[in-house]
Structures are given as C-alpha cells and as structure tokens.
Amino acid sequence: MELLINLTVNGLATGMLIFLLASGLTLIFGLMSVLNFAHGGLFAWGAYAGVWFYTLSGSFLIGILGAILTGIILGFITEKLIITPVYGNHVQQILITLGFMLVLTELLKVVWGPNQIAARVPSYLAGSWEFGDVLIIKYRLFIIIVGFVVFGVFQYILQRTKIGLIVRAGVMDKDMVQALGINIKRVFLYVFMAGSALAALSGVLMAPYSGVIYAEMGFEFAILAFIVVVIGGMGSFPGSLFAAILVGLAGSYMAYYVPALSLAVNMLLMAIVLIFRPQGLFTAKG
Amino acid sequence: MKTLLKVEDIHTHIGQYHILQGISFEAREGEVSVLLGRNGAGKTTTLKTIMGLTPASKGTVLFNGQDITKKPTYTIANGGIGYVPEDQGIFGDLTVEENMKVAMRKEDDAAFARQDYVLELFPDLKTFWKKDGGHLSGGQKQMLAMARAFVNDSKLLLIDEPSKGLAPIVVEKVMEAITEMKKSTTIVLVEQNFIMASRIGDRYTLIDDGETVHAGEMAELIHNEEVKRKYLGIG
Amino acid sequence: MKNKFQWNNLFLAVIVVVLAVFPFVSDSRTWTILLTQIFIFSILAMSYDILLGYTGIVSFGHAMFFGMGAYTTAVMLKRMEPTIGVFILSIVCGMLLAALVSFFIGLLTLRLKSHFFAMLTLAVSGLFLVLAEKWRTVTHGNDGFTFKAPEFFKDRMMFYFVTLICLVLVYLLLRRFVNSPFGRVLVAVRENEQRTRSLGFNTLHYKVIASVVAGVIASLSGSLYAVSLRFVNTSVMTMDITLDALLMTIIGGVGTLIGPIVGAGVIELTQHYLSGLAKDYPIFERWIIFFGIIYILAVIFFPRGIVGTVREKLWKRKTKTRPLGKEEVS
C-alpha cells in the first residue's frame, strides 16, 4: 500500500511538472496552432534566467519572477520576429522555429557558458516528510500545488473570457475575426507571450527538481510537451492536465512493474491513445 | 440626406492582378444601396476593400467623413461597420453560441436585446444554440452570419448575398429584417436575387469588370429595360 | 511548355555531367565525401517530399525507414560476405522490410488527421528506436558496430558514382511518379482529401502507396548511408534524421523534387563551411547560431523554399496574366 502511494504521489508530481511544461504549449500549439519547436528553448531560457536571478538575489521567488519576465520578453521577441510571418503555415513554422531553437540554445552557452549549472532547492522547500513508509518530498508537493494553481488560473481565464474563443476563431479565419472588430494580431501576441511565460516558469521550476540545468535540456522536454498536448486534445487545459498526469503515472508504474518497457512508455501511451481516440482525450470545448 | 460612406475611384490589386479598376459610389444614411453585377465583376472585392481586407492601392474610402482607406480591418469594424461575408465566415469548430459571443462587441443589455430579436427572426439558431457552426445546414450558416452582424450596433452593414441558399420564406424574413434595420442602420447590399434587391434597395450601383458602369435610384432601374438586359441579363 | 521542359532537362543533364566528371578534375576527397553525403541525403529528402510536398502529410517518423535500410545493410554485410552481391541483396531486403512496415503502419496510422498522424508516426518510430537500442545482439545498441564495405567501394570514387547514379535514378523515377496520373491524385489529396474521395479515388490507398514509396526510397538512402560510414548505430533511427530530411525538404522547396536536393546541398555545405570557419575566427565558435539564423532567413526570403520561390519569381516575370500552375512540376 505504501508502495502504491509512493508511486502515485511521485507519478503525480512528475505529471504536474510535465503539465507545467505542456501548459505553455497548450496555448501556443493547442490553441494557436503554431508548431513551435523553439518552445524548449524558451523553457531552457526560463530555467537559466530563473537560476541566475535566484543565485543573484538568493530568493527563489525572485528567481521565478525573473524567469517569467524573461519568458514574457522572449515571447514578445519571438512572436514579433519569428512567428508573425508564418502564422497558418506549419511547414514554415517548423523550419523557422527549429532555426530559432538552435539560436536560443547556443546563445545560452554564450551567456552562461557551455557547462551544466547546479540548481538547488530553496531551503524552505528542501527535504521531505515521512509518514511511515510514505515519503512526501516537499518540493514535489510544491510543484503539484503550483500546477493546480496554474491550471486554475488559466482555466478560469479561458472559461470566463472570450480569449480562448477568439484565438480559436482567429486560427480558423483571421480575416473574419478582424472584420468582427478584434485586433487578432495583438491577441495572438499576448497569448504567445503568456505561453512563453508558462514555458519559462516550468523551466525555472524544473531546475531545482532535477538539480541541474544545461543548454540542451529544452528539446527533450519539448517533445514530451507535444506528446501531452496531442494526447490531451489540442488546446484543452483539462486535457493537458489529464494527459500529463497519465504520462507521469504511467512512467512511475511502468518503471516499477514493467521496467523493460519503461523506455517506450511515453510512445506506447501516445500510440494507444491516438489509435483508439484519434482526436485526443479531450477537446477544447468548454 | 447625409452621405455615410463614400467610395471614390478605388483600385485594388490582389497579388499581381488588378481587380478593381475604379469603383465609386456612396451610401446615404438610412438607405439600402445595392451593388449589382455579374459573377466575377468585383462586388465582393469592393466590400472587402471597404473592410480593409484587400486594401485599395488607389482611391479613398470615406466613412462618416473619415478616411478609412488604409486603416486596419479591426479599426474599421470598430468604427461601426458590420460585415456579412459571402462565404459566411462561420467558425466551424465553435458553437452557434460561441460564434455569437465572439461577434458581440459590447455585452450590454441593448446587445442582448438585439440578440433576442435575431433569434426570433431565425429560430433555427436558437434550436441549435449549442451545435458546432460547421454542422449547420447551408441556410442555417447564412442565418448565423447575418445574426452575427445584426447583434452589434453598427452604423453601416455590408451584406454579401444574404438570400443565397435560403428558403423563399426565410428570404422574405430577411427582407423584413433588413427593412427593419434600415431604420437605424445604413446598408450596402450585394444581391443576385433581383426581386429582392429591387424591393428593398433604394439605389443601385452596377459593377462590371471592376468598374462602376451605372448608378442611380432603384426605382429607375426597374424600368430601365436596356441596362437590365445589358448588365443583368434580365428583362 | 514543351520548350521549358526541355530546357529544364538540359540544365539538369549538364549538372549531372559536371558532377560525374568532378572526381576526375578535383582530387579533393573531402569534396567527394561531402558530395556523397549530399547525394545520400538528397535521396532521403526527396523521399520525404513525396509525403510532405506531394501528399501533404507531415511525418515525424521517417527515420525509421532510413534506419531499417542502414541496419539491414550493415547487419548483412557484417554477418555475410562483404561483397557487391550481398550489398545489393541487402538493399533489396531493406526495401522489402521498409515496404512491409510502411504498408502496415500506413494502414494503421494514415486514417488520422494532420497533427495526430504526425505524432503517431513519432511514437512508432520512437518504438523502433527503443527496439534498436534494446536488440543489442544484432544492433550493438547505441555504441553501434563497424563492418567491412565491399572491396569495390574501397576507392571512395566508386562509391561516389554509385550514389550519384542512385540519386539520378531515384530522381527520374520519382519525377515520373509524381507527374503520373497517380502523382496528380496525390496532389489532390494534399489539397482536399475529402473532395478527392468524392471524385471516386480511394485516398487511403494513395496515401499508403505514397508512404510505401517514401519508405522504400528512404531505406535505400539508409543503406547507402551505412556503407558510406561502414558503421551504424542507433543515431540512424533518431528524430535528428527525420528533422534533417524535413529541413532539407522545406529549405529547398516542398512539392518539387529538385528542392530537396538543393536543400540537402545547402544544409550540408553551410554546415561544413560554418564549422570550418569556427576554426579560424573565434566569433564563429558558436557557428550554430549562424546556422540557425540561416533557417530563419530562409523562411523570410524564400517562403516557398529556394526552388519554389525562385520558380515563382521566374513565372511572374514571364507572364503577368498567368499564375503559377501547380501542374507544371519539374
């Protein structure tokens, strides 16, 4: 029983971390339909900037805010320079964002050097609680809470405002949305910036979790985020949350019970979901 | 009567094509102006140019005394122009409700009153309130497109072929609605159904090959057999 | 039109001749190898374009077929005699394997729409990568293994010619393929699949056949790749290979066959050149940044790929009234 609880809690925490990763992509890829391969770059920048602010100020909170700010600024630059010319064209998006991904990753090395950098859990979040054989790691609990907060905030915004609808409408027919009096370019810009901020936030939260940041960290995690967005259902926050937790739990159980398949677990999960539910688990509908 | 919209000798290029080659007309407040012309004449492009979707390379569009020729589309729309495009422009993955919600510029009581009015006009929309726009029938889409434009308090409405695909009885309702709207709104209409056009139109502009070739009072046109035969193939 | 057609062919023929005499005039082995590499990746990129450019399906799993070819050839040359016969046999076996696998995977996955299909192919090829990693008795996993190439290829020039011939043959075959009535239906599928179906074409068949053709050709390029390295490891199955194919196709121009070849050339050459610069000029130490910038500039200045955009410009100059007709395929 303790074992099951342990596996579940850890799976949940990993899932939440993956959700945070995927949440930005849910906006950018799921909602805005931009195949942003530079997402991992934004994530890595968030991690580096966050750790930098954190080390400089000694406050993890400032680190987090610094990361979010970096995400917002980078999101602004990325949208204006890279994404604006290629809305609606997936083929061009792949090329230009992959190029930008290379630039972002290498620039990290220019700024902070090519070596990995240690990231520590702030003392008030370090350590764990033990209840018998059940071990609750504080930082993981923190991640779970942040995940739910992010989910709540964004779900609220999307439910209560027209933004989600406008973005989806804009993806289908940009001209028509403008003809209805909406400055869709600005909406896209803001949503993209929000997505980048989320990417950066997940980056800085990831850093102490694994204890290390490195320039190449982005790409692997971005693929995971794409997987989650697709199996969760494009543009659906509940979908992403559910899928992320599914991935987290599957990984946790699989590594314990069927270790031979643990390398393949994400891919298997995605294949199974897509074959039986080709549109993903949820849809963007309210 | 005051001129609300004035289109002066506009030329529009799409890609390397010179589509509009001199369109001029005006729409006076409280009137229905009809654009007529055969397929491919440039009627739709004229409306799009007014909306800023295919901006004019030459000429001016004056709305309410202001030059809106080079303004971005959303500014033009927010200035009080509603648009019902010819291909309806329904957001297929959004429900009828969501389509309406996106369209509603200001969510005040007046807007909801207008919404109630259009829903009475097109009860089908009420029935299918939660249905995806993409799953509506052709005529229902047309209704939704109009409802989206009617729900806002616009000074000017640009309507591209509203009667297309509608059952005769609904066409009649649309005509009533337009006549009703006329009290508060100016309307520019593109319409192939000459019976409808002639019944609700106050004046007309005839477009051929991207140019204005004729304009005047609708009442005149009804009796001008020659123009009707030459440009409209009727009579 | 006929005229244009022949000019095109003449131009291509000249390039092939230049490439064919190249090794005799230049004794630079770096170039021979670099060109060989470009030829091999051109074949891969062309095969990818059959999917992306002609049928309109984005696959993130193309590397699996490349890997199948590479492994089949490597394993057979290692386990049997390193002779030309075995080499050819291994290419055929690799192609058969790729055909079989792409056929079944196609049936299974091609019903899915855009993103979902792309991600499913990513999943399937991810599973193949895990298989290659785990089946160590045969693949030696991530470390990989070396093997002997047939004696005939000891001279790299011979191998250069073999790849050049393969490239030309594949190009000619694929050109036929995409310009055939069958190929035109593929384009129709790309444009509007549902409409194609209602015209009475069974689009699933078309997509499956396209993916089999693409898979088989990718397998061929994989076989050649393995022999060019005399080494194989799991990197042949990774996402990197798929992305390479994808980038080459897009940079060169989707929906043309010359495009992927140009793309392969551009990417390999700039990479080579930039990494060369890194040795001389410290600011190029981070040459990958410049490489990334090239992708970005490519999209901005060649929105339809190099070949696509150039061709469009040429058309525009020639005729003001007649827009680019897509049936005018190279």
Add this chain to the structure above:
Amino acid sequence: MEPIIRTENLTIRFGGHTAVSHVNFEMPPRHLKSIIGPNGAGKTTFFNLLSGELKPTEGDVFFKGESMASLSAVARTRKGLGRSFQITNVFPNLTVLENVRLAVQSKEKIRYQMARHFLHYKQMIEEAEKLIALVLLDGKEHAIASQLSHGEKRKLEIAMLLALDTEVLLLDEPTAGMSLEEVPAILDVIRKIKQTGEKTILLIEHKMDMILDLSDSIMVLFNGKLLADGSPQEIMDNETVQNAYLGGLYDENLAES
C-alpha cells in the same frame, strides 16, 4: 420500371437531433426530381446519405436494387452516384483545368497509373477543357481555384460533377450565388443533360421558377421527414408547402418575371 435509387426507412441522428427521419423514396431512371424544403430540413444530409458521405443510423439506400450499406463514398461514386457540394468544395491551389481534369481522370478510371506523364493523356485534357467551356468558365482554365469569385467556383463545381459522368447526378444548389444572367445558362446545361435521356438527376434548389421549369417531380423534406412527393403541380398546390416553405414571395416572384 425498376427504380434506380430507392431508400428504405433512411434515418440519421446527430446526437439527439434526427436530421433525416424514416425516408422511403424511390425514383425511376432518367428522371429529374427536385428536393425542396426549409433550411435545415435535411436535404443536404439526405444527399450525404445517398452518396455515402454519411452512414445512416437506420435504413438503407439501394442503387439499382443493390444495397449500398457496405459501400463507401468512393465505391458509390465509382458505381455511378456523383455529387456536387453546397459549400464550394474544390482543390483550392490547383488550376481550374486541373480540378476538372482530376474528375475526368477518375471517370476514365486512370487511377493507379504511375509510369506515364499525365500530360500524355491528351483526351483527358481536351475533355476537361470542353466541360469548362460548357459551364462558361473558358478563359479561366489556368486561374487558381481559390482566386475565383464565388459564382465562378459554383460553376467549377458543376463542371467537376459533369466530368465524373456518373449515371446519377446529385446537384446541391448548383446556382446559389450565380448571377441572374448566368442562371439561365446553367439551367440550359442541366436541361441539355436531361434531354440526352441518359442521366438521372436529383436537384436541391431554392429557386422555385427554376424547379418548376425543370422537374419531372418534386419531393418535399420537412424536419427530416418526407412530407410529399409528386408532380410539380401537386406540390405547388400543397398547403403545407405553401405555408412552411414558400411564403408569399413565390407568387410575386412568378408574377414579376
């Protein structure tokens, strides 16, 4: 005469909404039947069921006495059920000529031919050009379909259907959005096809004058149900049809033209 198409209890539900409800209908070959009914009555859905685009929840379609239940849209087209679409549905980035040529290619059953250049099939191109002229699109052969005006796209749609040369033609509002001047020409095309006496035509239209002019019979769909099926005169005299569908406009309409 054995009916060429027959439906038995044909029904489809979307969620809770029954779009086509227990329709039993049949029509003899070489006959032109119009379908009318209010918006959302289920006309297009009925077409979709005939052509196989949608699968019925209940009931079946019979073509020449053969059940179509197991046949896909592709197979039905090949058997001889061709259709046009209400919402313009063409290949947007291909030229007009190529759009039509593809349809001709399907008719000619050149499906899996991979070894010859498509331009070698001259007769295909010639035939496509002929059809383009027939629907008054000549001069626009090399225009990209997405750049056509709405009316022009409708004509292209018709040309593509004609190119399929199927025994049964399902026409969904072929003249919607077409200018007054050109409606008669398209009418003419349909009339000519009818006169050849080879085709069976089902026509959805809202233009009553056109329907009366062309139809051998008219069927009325109402809320998914078959309300009436009979000669034009019978239908015009039907009160329900008058009230629910035509309204007052129709009389004036006739009176003025």
Add this chain to the structure above:
Amino acid sequence: ACSKSDEGEASSTEKEKPSETTPVSEEATSEEGGTIKIGVLASLTGALESYGKQTKQGFELGLEYATGGTMEVAGKKIVVVYEDTETKPEVAVQKATKLLEEDEVDFLVGSSSSGDTLAVLPLAEEYEKIMIVEPAVADSITGSEFNPFIFRTARNSSQDAVAGAAAIAGPGVKIATFAPDYSFGWDGVAAFKKAAEDLGAEIVIEEFADPAATDFTSNLQKIIEAKPDYMFVVWAGANSPWNQIADLKMQEKGIKISTGAPDIPALSIMEPLVGMEGFSVYYHTLPNNEVNDWLVKEHKARYNGEVPDLFTPGGMSAAIAIVEALNKTNGNADGNELIKVMEGMSFETPKGKMTFRAEDHQALQTLYSIKLEKQDGVSYPVPVLIRELSAEETEPPIKN
C-alpha cells in the same frame, strides 16, 4: 625546377595555414626533415562540447610538454589540425577522411563520443594510420571492433567498472546497480558485476532507467526494497539522479552510494552525494607526479587560473604517447612501424605510467578510489583520495 617546386610547397602550406592551430614556419616545413601531422577529432559543439575542449587543451599542453616546448620531434615539426565532429558519426567520418586525405595526417586522435570513434576506426585501418582513442570509453573500441591501428589512452568501461568494484566490493557485500538504459549503462554494469563478484560481492538488483526520464523514484524505490549495502551508479549526461537519491534519503536508510566522479561542472551538482565513496579517473589533486604538477601549473597559467579537468590529462597523455612513439621510430610515422614500437610501450603521463597492452592496445592506467568531501573555498564536492588503484589492479579483461 627546384625553385618552382618550392613555390608549390609554399603555396600549398599557405592554403592550409588557416586550418592549423599550431603555426609552423614555412622554412621548417621545406628545409628540415618534414612535418608530422596530427588530426584531432573532438566534439567542439553540442552536448559534449566541454569534453572536446578538455581533450583539445590537454593535447596542446601535452605536445608542449613532450617536446620541451619545441613542437618538434626527431627533427620534424608537429602540426595539429582540430576538427569538430558535432557528435554525429557521419560528420566524424567526413572530417576524419578530410584529415587523412587532404591534411594527410599521420595520426588521428579522438573523439568525445564512442559512436563517432567507432565510425572512424575502420578509416585508421584503411589508411594504416595510428589512431589514439581519447576519451571514448566503449569497450568495443578495443574489443569487438578492434583493429591493430587503434591505441587507447583513455580508460575503458571495464576499467571504470573494475575501479568501481575495487572501491566498494568485498566478500558478502550486497550491491545494487543503477544505470541508464542504453549501451553505456549495460556495458558498465556487466563489467562491474563481473569485477564485483570476483571480489566476492553479491549483486542483488540491477536497475536500468530511461536516461531522459524526469523521475527516477520508481527505480530507486525498487533498490531501496532490495536493501543493498551499496548502490553503484553508472551515469553520464547532464540529466542525473543525484537529487532524487538524496530526496529519497537512501543514505539515511543505510544504502551507501558509489559512482565515478565526473568532471567539475558535473561535480557541482553532486552536492547531495557528499560523503559517498567511489572512484575517479582524474581530479587534479589526485595524482602525485611531476607531469601532473606541470599540467596543473601550466593549465592554470594559461587558462586564467582554471584547473585541468577530467579529460585534460587524457588529451595530454595522447600527445605524450605520440611523441614517445615517434622518438622511438626516430620520426618515422609509418603506421605499421609505429604499431611495433607502441605495443607494450610505457610512457609517463599526468596519471602516472601508462602501458599500451600488446593484445588490445588498451592503456593500462592508474585510477583512484575517492571520497567526496565538502571543502572550504570550493563550490563543489571534491574527490579526496582514499587510495590509488594501480594499473595492474584495474586491468580489464581482454575482449578483442
């Protein structure tokens, strides 16, 4: 005629000049006994970039040290060309061929990844040039894929494993292993298992984890349940399990952790493992010999106070090996001649004396049994020597 050919020579050197990092005067090339060219393949960009740079710096220093600063051996000028493999086998082959064909190098050195190295091995044999493998670790390089032109100054996985076992294994000791689920991990564990069992230890559980995973707790959980005395970790790459090992309080639960000490940047993330006992390939304070003293001093002087790292001495050793061998053949760079003198050759390196074993050309070398300690003024845990593991002690099985 004579002057003409001189011109030819000169201009060709001119052309190559930009690609040489060690400049060479034109007279030297043409007038004296010729040049020795060495091509170094390393990952100078990408994830392994820091390894590549360490090798490069070490190699430069090594040449200087071995030639006494003259950069000449047996009267021949040494020229080095560095190429970036980008950690892609096809690029490695491309660059290696360029080195062999165009630069006509006499030696190859490299590279940072086992994959790149394996892909290049056949070329060394084809061109009959000596290749010094540094720092790639895969056993198969001097094992199943061996060819006589390959010599390795780097330690291999088996040596790591033997050292790892020597540090902790003993009769009755229960050990769990934890490694990434790919060749590197499998090889490492297999070798470790054998070595540990030879020393009388018992392997109670072998866990392999997805190297890209975000969460390793399931695997670690299983290890905790197996109640071993030690957990031996074979790991590489930035995404590491150290934090989670600490989170799960394994050490508090009585499971001692042991692993190989990595390079300094990676050490900085091993804070949670302070106190662990394991082995090290190199840390600048571990070896006690003149060569290392020189290396540390020069390295600091040259790279603003930085100390040499994990693979710097490897690069240096490779350079020393080449110079020694050339001294023995009197400047003859013929591959087959060199094999004869290099087999069994011993040479002094920063890590003490290395010997190329005649059978498989693997350099036998000293490794170090260490403990990680926190030291004042150092921002990362420092490997502190417990004892040297002599070359004999860490000798791996012959596998070719």
